[in-house]
Amino acid sequence: MHTEPDKALSDGPQSLYPEQFEQLMRDLYVIAPVVGKQLDYAYLDKAAVLRPRRGEGRAPATVVYSGVPGSFSHKACTQFFGNEVPLRNSSSFREVFDLVDSEQAAFGVVPVENSLTGSIHENYDLLLEFDLKIVGELTLRIKHNLLGQPDASIEGLERIYSHPQAFQQCREYLEKNPGWDLIACKDTATAVGRVKEGSDPKEAAIAGEGADQVVRLAILKEGIETNPRNFTRFVVISRNESLPGPQNKSSLIYSVSDKPGALFETLRIFALNDINIVKLESRPIHSRPWEYLFYVDLETDVSEESRRHILAELVEKTEFFKFLGSYNKGS
Structure with missing residues (x-):
């Protein structure tokens, strides 16, 4: 980018004015992750x-x-x-x-x-x-590759190692090869290590980009995840540390009483304060069958002084409440 665009010696189509460069960088900021x-x-x-x-x-x-x-x-x-x-x-x-x-x-x-x-x-x-x-x-972004020995071929594979979630995320590709035995590992890196140590051309691992460089396996098939929009x-x-930057997202856990409208009363607090809920999920309470906790993500900083009344209102409407933190929303 030239500090004086009008005096730049490049051809017009090759040059970018400050406004164009700003827009380019904004587009790249979105694409980069x-x-x-x-x-x-x-x-x-x-x-x-x-x-x-x-x-x-x-x-x-x-x-x-x-x-x-x-x-x-x-x-x-x-x-x-x-x-x-x-x-x-x-x-x-x-x-x-x-x-x-x-x-x-x-x-x-x-x-x-x-x-x-x-x-x-x-x-x-x-x-x-x-x-x-x-x-x-x-x-x-999660991109899965099929990794094996340098002398291996897809046709000769018999056993595939990976984490169970990786198998789920690559389900369509794996269903095309029903003869493969799928062996679960605690993580994809462990799967890669087992294939590397075994030195067996009949074995392969499903792992992400870069794993092949760590252990020097060959990429037998690239991008086998079912959906490329896999994040x-x-x-x-x-425990005690904080990070710089704005805080525009918060996470909570709470439970409500077993009566009509109890959950609605908590959600009503968010609606009345113009707060967007980006995640709401129930999880069973251990040792208490058929009772549930609710995990909630909000697009706001509820720890901010002007929002702290929301926490007080939620405590009144819930049987159990835990504030998990406010933080900067990830891109």
Whole structure:
């Protein structure tokens, strides 16, 4: 972009005026997350929170995720915080919550919802169990590839390893190959590792972009997900930390009494305050059959001073209430 467009030496069709460049960047900002890229520099402000820290009671400047390098959770960490932030992998979602809750890590990144297969209920249950807050959010496009040994062929495959959700997201492709045995793993990165270690051309794994580079397997088939508009929503959790930027989304959990109109009374509070509900889902209450909790996402910051009366009204209308946090809505 030339600082004085009228004096630029390029041909007219090749040049962009400031207004055109601004529109181009706005379009690229929307497209970038779809192809797994990041255009803005907001991650620099987030990473700054984890710079060398002083004082007692501060968790280590680390972000923890479930899985191994190359997994979707690992990719979500680097997309949100950048590549310079110290990362720590764990063996399970529960361990992520444990490490953040015990302040062995400042932040954790966990998936909570997929656009095709729905909510990841384990993590919603953990949000209820632990006293942690959601402080950030991002959406990651999920693209699945079929990975195998360099000398393998699709026709010769017999066993396919992956996470159960990956099998669901690639259902149409897998149904075209009914002779394959589908073997579930705890995550896609583990599946890739098993195929790599086995060195068997009859075995393959379903995993995301970049996993082949980590373990040097061959891509036998690219983009096998049923729907290319396949996205997973991740949230960033923390015990005491916060992140810079506007807070325009909030998450809640609550239950209501078993009587007509009880749920409506809570929803009415949102309507009267002109608040948009972007998610409403029920989950069974453990040890209390046929009773339910409601998980709610709102397009507003209910922790803001002018909105705090909403929390007080909800507490009055509910039997159980938990505020999960306000944060910046992910792109």
